[in-house]
Amino acid sequence: METNLFEEERVYYDANKERLFNESWGKVVLIKGDKEYGLYDTPESAYNAGIQLFGNVPFFIQELMELDMAANYPAHLVNFV
Amino acid sequence: MPVIEINYNPLQSGAKVIGPAQNLFIHGAFVNVSIAPVPSGSVQPSAIKPTIGKALIDTGATFTCVDEDTCLTLGLNSVGIANIKHVDGISMRPRYPVQISFPDFNLPPLNLIGATSVVLNNTTPPFIALIGRDLLAHFKLTYNGPRGRIEIAY
Numbered sequence: 001m002e003t004n005l006f007e008e009e010r011v012y013y014d015a016n017k018e019r020l021f022n023e024s025w026g027k028v029v030l031i032k033g034d035k036e037y038g039l040y041d042t043p044e045s046a047y048n049a050g051i052q053l054f055g056n057v058p059f060f061i062q063e064l065m066e067l068d069m070a071a072n073y074p075a076h077l078v079n080f081v
Numbered sequence: 082m083p084v085i086e087i088n089y090n091p092l093q094s095g096a097k098v099i100g101p102a103q104n105l106f107i108h109g110a111f112v113n114v115s116i117a118p119v120p121s122g123s124v125q126p127s128a129i130k131p132t133i134g135k136a137l138i139d140t141g142a143t144f145t146c147v148d149e150d151t152c153l154t155l156g157l158n159s160v161g162i163a164n165i166k167h168v169d170g171i172s173m174r175p176r177y178p179v180q181i182s183f184p185d186f187n188l189p190p191l192n193l194i195g196a197t198s199v200v201l202n203n204t205t206p207p208f209i210a211l212i213g214r215d216l217l218a219h220f221k222l223t224y225n226g227p228r229g230r231i232e233i234a235y
Contacts, residue, residue, distance in 0.1 A: 005159055005162060005173075005175055006159070006161065006162055010162065043194035043195060044119075044192055044194055046194070047119065047121070047160060047178055047194045048121060050160070051121040056121075056158055057158055058158045058159045058160070059158075059160060060160065060161055061160045061161050061194060061195065062161060063195075072141065072142070072143050072165075072166055073139070073141070073142050073143070073146065073165060073166070073199065073211065073213075
């Protein structure tokens, strides 16, 4: 399933990724629309901040680590599940 | 160090009884889990009934993932995107904040902010989650093949 979810946020993240990695490696960034709403130590603290700022709506949380490669699910891939 | 041992009861398959080791091979190692929204100021855990079902312990899975229908039933809002590999290439899937509990074990609930959603509703037995290496990294896991069981220490 392709999704257009977070299109604006992903454009912002891709445009600022290099700066964010250089300045804040290991932190978690909270993005909504084309704006950053802070850097956090853990995904949970970023999530809580997002809930406080925006309520129970979608917002974009990204760990600033080189984990952008595709995740593997071999069991899913071979239809084991 | 507490140790959880998960044994597999033989299942009936036609006229034959499937032994525990074969059962583990055929169906994989699974545990009962309860999936709920991550408690926060605007999401009261008591207001939403958690989804209870089976989760496959999947050492091949990079990250833990949850069935898409389960995420939609719980009314979760996405907090990101994950790229996942499948037969047709790579596609994007939403990531959701979930709280995973293990009703059969004395383990505290785990908050997982970025669980990837995948379609698992056509599986046998029906799974609602795959427990991936991001969670398994917190445990010592032993696969005891001859006994047809896994042992989890934490």
